[in-house]
Amino acid sequence: xxxxxEALSPARTPALxxxxxxxxxxxxxxxxxxxxxxxxxxxLLDLTGSGDSLLRATWDRLSPVTPAERVMVVTxxxxxxxxxxxxxxxxxxxxxxxxxxxxxxxxxxxxxxxLETRDPDAIIGSFAADHVIRGDVLFQRAVSTAVQAADxxxxxxIGIHPxxxxxxxxxxxxxxxxxxxxxxxxxxxTEFVEKPDEATATDYLLRGSYxxxxxxxxxxxxxxxxxxxLAEPELVRSLREIADAWDTDRGAQxxxxxxxxxxxxxxxxxxxxxxxAAGKMVCVAAHFDWDDVGDFASVANLLTRGxxxxxxxxxxxxxxxxxxxxxxxxxxxxxxVALVGMEDVVVVDxxxxxxxxxKSRAQDVKNLVNRMRLTGGGHLL
Amino acid sequence: xxxxxEALSPARTPALxxxxxxxxxxxxxxxxxxxxxxxxxxxLLDLTGSGDSLLRATWDRLSPVTPAERVMVVTxxxxxxxxxxxxxxxxxxxxxxxxxxxxxxxxxxxxxxxLETRDPDAIIGSFAADHVIRGDVLFQRAVSTAVQAADxxxxxxIGIHPxxxxxxxxxxxxxxxxxxxxxxxxxxxTEFVEKPDEATATDYLLRGSYxxxxxxxxxxxxxxxxxxxLAEPELVRSLREIADAWDTDRGAQxxxxxxxxxxxxxxxxxxxxxxxAAGKMVCVAAHFDWDDVGDFASVANLLTRGxxxxxxxxxxxxxxxxxxxxxxxxxxxxxxVALVGMEDVVVVDxxxxxxxxxKSRAQDVKNLVNRMRLTGGGHLL
Numbered sequence: 182x183x184x185x186x187e188a189l190s191p192a193r194t195p196a197l198x199x200x201x202x203x204x205x206x207x208x209x210x211x212x213x214x215x216x217x218x219x220x221x222x223x224x225l226l227d228l229t230g231s232g233d234s235l236l237r238a239t240w241d242r243l244s245p246v247t248p249a250e251r252v253m254v255v256t257x258x259x260x261x262x263x264x265x266x267x268x269x270x271x272x273x274x275x276x277x278x279x280x281x282x283x284x285x286x287x288x289x290x291x292x293x294x295x296l297e298t299r300d301p302d303a304i305i306g307s308f309a310a311d312h313v314i315r316g317d318v319l320f321q322r323a324v325s326t327a328v329q330a331a332d333x334x335x336x337x338x339i340g341i342h343p344x345x346x347x348x349x350x351x352x353x354x355x356x357x358x359x360x361x362x363x364x365x366x367x368x369x370x371t372e373f374v375e376k377p378d379e380a381t382a383t384d385y386l387l388r389g390s391y392x393x394x395x396x397x398x399x400x401x402x403x404x405x406x407x408x409x410x411l412a413e414p415e416l417v418r419s420l421r422e423i424a425d426a427w428d429t430d431r432g433a434q435x436x437x438x439x440x441x442x443x444x445x446x447x448x449x450x451x452x453x454x455x456x457x458a459a460g461k462m463v464c465v466a467a468h469f470d471w472d473d474v475g476d477f478a479s480v481a482n483l484l485t486r487g488x489x490x491x492x493x494x495x496x497x498x499x500x501x502x503x504x505x506x507x508x509x510x511x512x513x514x515x516x517x518v519a520l521v522g523m524e525d526v527v528v529v530d531x532x533x534x535x536x537x538x539x540k541s542r543a544q545d546v547k548n549l550v551n552r553m554r555l556t557g558g559g560h561l562l
Numbered sequence: 563x564x565x566x567x568e569a570l571s572p573a574r575t576p577a578l579x580x581x582x583x584x585x586x587x588x589x590x591x592x593x594x595x596x597x598x599x600x601x602x603x604x605x606l607l608d609l610t611g612s613g614d615s616l617l618r619a620t621w622d623r624l625s626p627v628t629p630a631e632r633v634m635v636v637t638x639x640x641x642x643x644x645x646x647x648x649x650x651x652x653x654x655x656x657x658x659x660x661x662x663x664x665x666x667x668x669x670x671x672x673x674x675x676x677l678e679t680r681d682p683d684a685i686i687g688s689f690a691a692d693h694v695i696r697g698d699v700l701f702q703r704a705v706s707t708a709v710q711a712a713d714x715x716x717x718x719x720i721g722i723h724p725x726x727x728x729x730x731x732x733x734x735x736x737x738x739x740x741x742x743x744x745x746x747x748x749x750x751x752t753e754f755v756e757k758p759d760e761a762t763a764t765d766y767l768l769r770g771s772y773x774x775x776x777x778x779x780x781x782x783x784x785x786x787x788x789x790x791x792l793a794e795p796e797l798v799r800s801l802r803e804i805a806d807a808w809d810t811d812r813g814a815q816x817x818x819x820x821x822x823x824x825x826x827x828x829x830x831x832x833x834x835x836x837x838x839a840a841g842k843m844v845c846v847a848a849h850f851d852w853d854d855v856g857d858f859a860s861v862a863n864l865l866t867r868g869x870x871x872x873x874x875x876x877x878x879x880x881x882x883x884x885x886x887x888x889x890x891x892x893x894x895x896x897x898x899v900a901l902v903g904m905e906d907v908v909v910v911d912x913x914x915x916x917x918x919x920x921k922s923r924a925q926d927v928k929n930l931v932n933r934m935r936l937t938g939g940g941h942l943l
Contacts, residue, residue, distance in 0.1 A: 215900070502930065502933075502934070502939070504926065504929065504930050504933075516913075516914050516915060516916055517914065517915045517916070517939070517942055518915075518916045518918070519596070519915060519916065519917045519918070519930055520917075520918050520919065521917070521918075521919035521920075521923050521926050521927055521929075521930055522919055522920055522922070522923030522926060523918055523919060523920065523923075526918060528916070528918055530916055532897075533897050533898065534897060534898045534899075534900060535897055535898070535899045535900065535909070535911055535916065536900045536901075536902070537899070537900070537901050537902075537904055537907060537909055537918055538901065538902035538903055538904060539902075539903055539904065541903070542902050542903030542904075545885065545902050545903060546902055548885065548902075549883065549885050549900055549902055552883075552885075553883070558883070558898070561898055
């Protein structure tokens with residue numbers, strides 16, 4: 182009888198073993214220029230002084246969750262060599278390269294579509310290549326919980342309990358606890374909200390039900406794509422067509438034909454927000470330390486663990502002499518960097534560019550980069 | 563009768579033709595580190611963007627006053643080659659090199675003693691090698707007036723009418739006009755006063771009788787030395803002994819024997835202050851622009867002509883991209899220097915050292931240099 186039941190209704194593979202983690206490795210991180218460049222994007226940088234690139238650290242964080250054969254990377258053609266150098270364990274079939282960047286819906290959607298062809302029950306988890314997380318066990322537990330919810334047909338995200346009223350992150354508004362999905366830490370998502378102002382961020386912190394949106398999505402590949410298809414049916418049709426041919430001889434040809442016409446749109450708009458509005462989105466509330474290290478002020482805070490009177494130093498051969506100075510020095514040279522009386526300064530010393538700004542103006546580096554793009558400084562970007 | 567009178571009392575050479583200008587070229591200018599170094603002292607730098615070193619500019623300023631054969635330079639052995647390269651017109655007999663620095667009394671005193679042996683009526687004018695002056699005609703007129711006073715046996719200095727309540731300069735307190743020496747602009751010197759605080763400097767500016775001390779001294783060589791001998795008889799005896807042998811075969815030998823034992827003392831203490839106290843000092847009040855460009859804030863003010871919201875750039879190949887920044891960038895590289903939101907910043911970009919400070923802390927660069935001297939950074943000084 183037992184044997185017969187098993188034959189009739191074979192035991193499904195446990196959800197965690199159907200999880201494939203996808204690491205979208207795109208984006209230069211122009212607020213981190215001149216450290217980040219077109220050929221040295223943020224995910225290839227070591228911003229923690231650990232010796233590892235953010236991409237490598239992301240891989241290592243996922244290793245206890247899924248074995249190497251279930252980790253995919255989506256990146257630009259230009260970064261193929263760097264990525265495989267960083268991740269020698271990455272299987273060739275799990276490296277998706279884009280001929281041109283098409284934003285996160287296409288990147289994550291193509292990974293989902295490929296997984297769907299390989300296993301109709303596949304679960305996809307998407308984790309950015311260029312964030313910093315401390316607290317791996319808490320991270321693993323959150324992923325595991327999210328996967329259980331995904332297995333029930335929900336699209337799950339992982340939200341981070343805020344440690345301070347950050348104005349640089351989006352937030353997830355959480356509603357009722359979903360004890361039916363997991364004993365604790367799972368909530369319905371009321372809505373996603375954009376970066377708030379200071380007062381709103383403080384209010385969010387006090388209310389406790391607003392979590393940082395770390396851009397992590399976990400869902401069955403089919404559920405994710407079907408949700409995306411409601412917003413962008415053409416896009417999903419193309420992605421599934423590319424995926425169907427992916428593991429065949431026609432793969433490259435189909436992709437080359439369809440990819441250039443795909444719309445550039447963030448997955449927040451095609452999946453996260455509509456799913457939340459439809460009650461199909463849940464959030465796992467997590468307590469690990471997370472940062473998207475979006476600018477040099479973030480890097481400084483990360484390295485000094487928030488002690489703003491400290492001077493952070495990043496760079497193997499960095500030599501710094503400081504008199505009453507705080508902030509951050511990033512050095513790619515062996516020159517001496519001497520600081521006198523500079524508070525909250527940001528100094529980035531590279532072979533061909535020197536940047537000097539302040540932590541409070543670190544976001545505006547992006548404006549300078551945009552200006553250079555328009556005025557012929559592109560070779561330095 | 564006329565011919566006989568001439569024979570009996572030969573017409574003295576006009577005073578200006580008995581003037582020899584001495585340029586003491588010493589001092590590293592450590593507040594201008596890392597631009598200034600032991601092997602690139604301040605007087606060899608171009609701090610105005612003119613293409614000329616301060617030493618060369620000093621020479622050119624003196625050319626209309628005295629021909630090349632009446633300009634002497636006193637410098638360290640180490641700078642002999644650099645000085646002769648900068649000043650190809652300098653006669654070998656007018657270059658005095660010091661085996662070790664002995665401060666201004668010995669440097670200017672030796673020049674005076676040598677001049678005295680060559681011409682008992684010689685007049686010496688001492689002008690720093692590393693100051694910036696704009697208004698050459700006003701300068702020439704002031705020197706000419708000072709020489710007339712010197713010819714009457716006075717020690718003359720040239721004081722600069724302050725343009726602002728500077729706290730970084732010493733001042734000359736002027737008393738009664740000395741119409742007997744020149745129709746205008748000559749005053750007795752009541753005293754020399756040290757760098758004042760802000761309130762005192764403002765008071766000086768309002769009173770009008772306090773002039774900036776630019777460290778210029780004009781006197782008969784014999785008068786200068788006799789005055790110095792009252793304070794430092796041993797020093798002057800040694801200087802005259804060195805000078806007596808100077809133009810002979812024994813010159814090097816006598817100097818090597820006596821020079822190391824000479825006291826290090828500024829001419830302010832051996833000549834200027836005692837002469838003022840004794841009523842032997844007069845001041846020519848001048849209106850030319852003068853600056854001792856002692857730190858990077860001064861360099862910035864000089865280059866922007868005081869417009870503090872401007873960003874000054876110094877350096878042949880300097881490439882600067884500024885977003886809402888002011889202060890100064892000094893570049894010895896062809897790297898791009900990018901500034902975002904830095905007010906009153908000082909960035910000095912050299913091959914082996916990068917300095918970042920602010921105009922308000924520019925004076926404190928000296929402290930950093932002193933610290934490096936003690937802690938093994940001497941090779942960068």
